[in-house]
Structure formats: C-alpha cells, structure tokens
Amino acid sequence: MKKVIIDCDPGHDDAIALLLALHSEEIQVLGVTTVAGNSELENTRRNARKILDYAGATDIDVYSGCERPLMRDLYRLTGAIIHGEDGLGGPHIPDPVIPIKDEHAVDFIIRTLKESDSKAILIPTGPLTNIATAFIKAPEIKEKVEKIIIMGGAVWDPGNITSAAEFNIYVDPEAAKIVFASGCETYLVTLDVTMKAEFFEDDIEELRAQGDKISVIVAELLDFFANTHLEHFGVKSCPIHDALCVGILLDEDLIGFEHTYLDVSVNDPLTLGETVADLWDITGKDKNCYVSKTVDRDKFVDMIKTYMKKTYKSKK
Numbered sequence: 001m002k003k004v005i006i007d008c009d010p011g012h013d014d015a016i017a018l019l020l021a022l023h024s025e026e027i028q029v030l031g032v033t034t035v036a037g038n039s040e041l042e043n044t045r046r047n048a049r050k051i052l053d054y055a056g057a058t059d060i061d062v063y064s065g066c067e068r069p070l071m072r073d074l075y076r077l078t079g080a081i082i083h084g085e086d087g088l089g090g091p092h093i094p095d096p097v098i099p100i101k102d103e104h105a106v107d108f109i110i111r112t113l114k115e116s117d118s119k120a121i122l123i124p125t126g127p128l129t130n131i132a133t134a135f136i137k138a139p140e141i142k143e144k145v146e147k148i149i150i151m152g153g154a155v156w157d158p159g160n161i162t163s164a165a166e167f168n169i170y171v172d173p174e175a176a177k178i179v180f181a182s183g184c185e186t187y188l189v190t191l192d193v194t195m196k197a198e199f200f201e202d203d204i205e206e207l208r209a210q211g212d213k214i215s216v217i218v219a220e221l222l223d224f225f226a227n228t229h230l231e232h233f234g235v236k237s238c239p240i241h242d243a244l245c246v247g248i249l250l251d252e253d254l255i256g257f258e259h260t261y262l263d264v265s266v267n268d269p270l271t272l273g274e275t276v277a278d279l280w281d282i283t284g285k286d287k288n289c290y291v292s293k294t295v296d297r298d299k300f301v302d303m304i305k306t307y308m309k310k311t312y313k314s315k316k
C-alpha cells in the first residue's frame with residue numbers, strides 16, 4: 001500500500017487526481033491538505049471536501065493550509081478564468097458535509113510524517129507553499145518522505161502563465177526553490193508531458209457514456225474545463241495535469257523522466273517561476289530532480305476511464 005498526502009488547490013484537474021487516488025486499491029490517502037492557488041483557500045478547501053464527499057470518502061480528513069504564497073500576494077487572475085469563480089465551475093456538486101479539520105495543513109503534514117511507521121509520498125498539485133513551510137518548520141520530516149511527486153514547471157516546452165513559467169511554480173517560486181533544494185527524491189510532472197496527454201471531446205463523451213456517478217460528474221467537470229481552455233488558449237482540450245502525478249503510482253511506465261539538476265528563477269521578472277534544468281550539466285551540481293519528458297497518452301486516457309468507474313473503498 002502506497003501512503004500518500006495530496007496537497008492540492010482544486011481545481012478541476014486536482015479533483016480528478018483526488019478521485020484517481022481514492023479509486024485505487026494500492027493507494028492510501030492519509031489526508032488531503034489544501035492551499036491557495038487556482039482559487040482562494042476558502043474555495044480550494046471547500047472543493048476538496050466536495051469531491052471527497054461526492055466520492056463517499058467521508059473518512060478522509062481535509063486540512064486548510066496557507067492562504068497566500070511565502071513572499072507574494074496570491075496571483076488571482078488566471079485561476080478563476082480556467083476553473084471558475086469558486087475554483088470548481090461547471091456541474092452542481094453539493095456543499096460538503098465533512099468539516100474542515102482545525103489542525104493547520106502544515107502541522108498535519110509534519111505530524112503525520114513523524115507518526116507514520118513508514119515513509120509516505122507527498123503529491124503536491126498546487127503551489128508549493130504548504131510543503132515548503134513544513135520543511136522550514138520541521139526539516140527532520142524529510143527523512144520520512146519516500147518521494148515527492150510535483151505537478152509543475154516546464155523545461156522543453158513553454159509555460160502556461162508566462163512563456164517561461166508554469167502556474168503552480170509561478171504563484172510561489174520561492175516555495176518551489178525551497179522544495180527543489182530539499183534533498184528528497186523529487187519527480188516533477190511538467191507541462192512537457194501534461195500538454196501531450198490531454199482529453200478531447202470524444203474522450204469526454206466516452207467517460208459520460210460510462211454512466212456511473214463519478215464518470216458522469218468528471219465528464220461534466222471536463223465540459224467546463226474544455227470550454228474555459230477554448231476561451232483562454234483557443235484550443236478545446238483538457239490537460240488533466242494533476243492526475244498524471246497519481247497516475248505514475250499506478251503505472252511506472254506512464255511517464256519517462258530525465259534525472260537532472262533543476263532550479264527556479266525567483267529574481268528576474270521576465271523569467272520569474274521558470275524551472276531551469278541543467279541538461280548539459282554545466283553547473284556540476286548534484287542532480288536533484290527527475291523531470292518528466294515522455295508520456296503514454298493512450299495509457300493515461302484508458303487509466304482515467306477505467307478508474308473513474310470504480311468506487312471508493314476505505315483503506316483505514
């Protein structure tokens with residue numbers, strides 16, 4: 001059983017990442033922590049609970065984390081355009097029944113890693129503010145981290161918030177810099193692969209035709225997501241970025257990675273948030289990150305369709 005903590009900013013693709021983890025028989029979600037990113041924290045922490053409730057995962061706790069990046073105001077422009085004003089636009093999903101936990105997300109991450117009898121996997125799919133803060137507050141927890149699988153960045157392809165930077169890294173570049181310097185085994189699932197594993201209208205219709213509760217709501221979430229991508233990027237497609245982070249736990253051949261030294265631009269306004277990989281080993285610095293380079297799109301699309309029609313079974 002793979003023990004994971006998902007740190008997210010739901011967000012349509014975060015929601016599908018959560019559902020993929022919940023429906024997997026080999027993943028135990030120890031808890032869900034939320035961060036400001038796609039929308040304000042009050043929305044992301046509600047949306048995470050809405051998804052867990054809807055999937056019947058009422059035994060999984062949700063924690064509220066940092067409401068703004070370490071050094072900057074929350075970037076509020078694009079999230080609402082892509083994910084809607086409340087962060088999860090589209091179908092009606094009932095307000096959550098499960099309460100938000102009182103413990104801060106950062107303290108939950110620290111406590112859970114310290115108490116766990118085995119290492120756990122961190123899966124941050126939003127800005128890295130919570131993870132960086134946990135590492136600052138309790139650096140000793142790094143030895144309890146099996147690996148970190150981050151959705152963020154772009155190395156070979158352009159960014160999606162600026163031509164240099166991907167959204168999650170751009171929103172909190174200082175937090176990203178701290179996490180990449182953590183020394184933990186780190187995998188970065190970048191736009192270089194997420195934008196090559198997109199869902200299109202026929203994929204959405206096949207999901208909808210599956211007819212079960214979760215497949216249908218995911219199809220309706222993707223209807224909204226595809227339309228906002230059409231309006232903003234001019235292409236009607238759904239890059240389910242975050243779900244690929246969970247996907248590599250279900251199929252290790254889903255994504256091909258390149259091991260390299262990677263750092264984040266934090267001082268230059270032109271390249272703020274850029275993830276720069278030392279592919280030619282110019283710096284001579286120790287390799288600190290496995291950067292995604294290839295993806296099997298057909299395998300990913302089949303995975304989502306297969307897992308969405310499963311149901312949640314508690315692993316407690």
Ligand code: RIB
Nearest residue numbers: 011013125126167168241
């Ligand atoms: O750039 C894509 C990432 O930013 C995804 O995690 C999406 O949910 C947004 O947070």
Ligand code: CA
Nearest residue numbers: 011014125126
């Ligand atoms: Ca996200």
